[in-house]
Amino acid sequence: MSSLAFALVIAAAVTHAAWNVIAHGVSKAGMPFLWWGAVGGTVVWIGVIPVTGGLGTDDLLAFLLGVGVSAVMHVVYMAVLQRGYRAGNLSTVYATARGTGPFLSVLVAVLVLGERPSQVALIGVAAIILGVVAIGVVDRGRADASTRRRIDPGLVFGLLTGVAIAAYTIWDAHAVRTWSLSPVAFMVGTMLLEIPFYSIGVRRRWSAVWTLGRTQWRRIVAFSILSPLSYILVLTAIQVAPVALVAPLREVSVVLVSLFGVFVLKESRPGWRIAASAVVAVGIVLLAL
Numbered sequence: 001m002s003s004l005a006f007a008l009v010i011a012a013a014v015t016h017a018a019w020n021v022i023a024h025g026v027s028k029a030g031m032p033f034l035w036w037g038a039v040g041g042t043v044v045w046i047g048v049i050p051v052t053g054g055l056g057t058d059d060l061l062a063f064l065l066g067v068g069v070s071a072v073m074h075v076v077y078m079a080v081l082q083r084g085y086r087a088g089n090l091s092t093v094y095a096t097a098r099g100t101g102p103f104l105s106v107l108v109a110v111l112v113l114g115e116r117p118s119q120v121a122l123i124g125v126a127a128i129i130l131g132v133v134a135i136g137v138v139d140r141g142r143a144d145a146s147t148r149r150r151i152d153p154g155l156v157f158g159l160l161t162g163v164a165i166a167a168y169t170i171w172d173a174h175a176v177r178t179w180s181l182s183p184v185a186f187m188v189g190t191m192l193l194e195i196p197f198y199s200i201g202v203r204r205r206w207s208a209v210w211t212l213g214r215t216q217w218r219r220i221v222a223f224s225i226l227s228p229l230s231y232i233l234v235l236t237a238i239q240v241a242p243v244a245l246v247a248p249l250r251e252v253s254v255v256l257v258s259l260f261g262v263f264v265l266k267e268s269r270p271g272w273r274i275a276a277s278a279v280v281a282v283g284i285v286l287l288a289l
Contacts, residue, residue: 001287004240012250016250017253019223022219022226029212031198031202032202034198036209040221044224045188056179057179057181065175066179066189067193069175070175071191073168084161093158096133101162101163103166103248105165106125106243107166109244113173113174124284125287131277135277169247176235183239187231230253251280262274
């Protein structure tokens with residue numbers, strides 16, 4: 001991986017961790033928060049498009065196809081994730097999704113996109129995925145007898161979420177590469193097309209939407225700036241580096257949030273969290289090499 005791509009993905013991870021820390025708690029508001037995120041992100045970033053190369057292409061149909069498919073995939077991803085959090089253990093869904101998504105992205109990138117990462121890089125990828133999954137299962141409690149007798153819904157929805165992550169990652173990489181789309185315009189177009197979907201989702205909860213906007217506007221503004229920025233950096237990195245390396249490396253944000261939990265929030269089992277983070281750090285070093 002080139003130094004530029006590495007720096008872009010690490011910056012994306014730091015940015016992603018930052019908005020997660022800032023928006024901690026308010027993101028649990030569900031659909032109203034997603035609506036504000038799409039609207040706020042569009043408003044904040046649409047003015048940046050002219051100074052970042054416009055659409056990046058003269059093929060308007062290709063641009064619309066790219067952002068249209070991406071918007072649907074991102075909405076499906078959020079719907080499956082939210083459904084998983086309601087049906088199963090949060091840590092199970094989180095760990096499964098964060099491990100499955102990068103793994104499938106790497107697999108598809110190698111088999112479909114024809115990418116060929118080095119053996120050292122693949123070992124680094126494996127270390128990052130392993131560490132991220134380990135962090136995700138830290139807080140998982142022991143399953144009771146009824147859970148052991150049936151399929152854990154958290155595991156099922158975690159796997160589906162991982163598939164959704166891999167799907168939009170591969171599609172977005174294909175779109176920005178094939179049609180030379182501007183990452184900023186692509187991100188704004190995707191958020192803009194998400195708004196109608198989320199508007200349908202909050203159609204009977206507008207009072208909750210306005211209340212959230214009035215009471216949590218500072219966090220919404222921070223989210224609207226940082227969340228799109230983190231993915232814009234990822235899309236930029238994808239233009240110059242293999243998806244098979246970018247997809248797992250961006251999960252470093254999980255480690256940063258976990259370390260914040262250890263040292264600032266004083267969360268449980270700090271030794272386990274730090275050990276898992278160390279495994280991810282080894283993977284990062286291998287990718288950097």
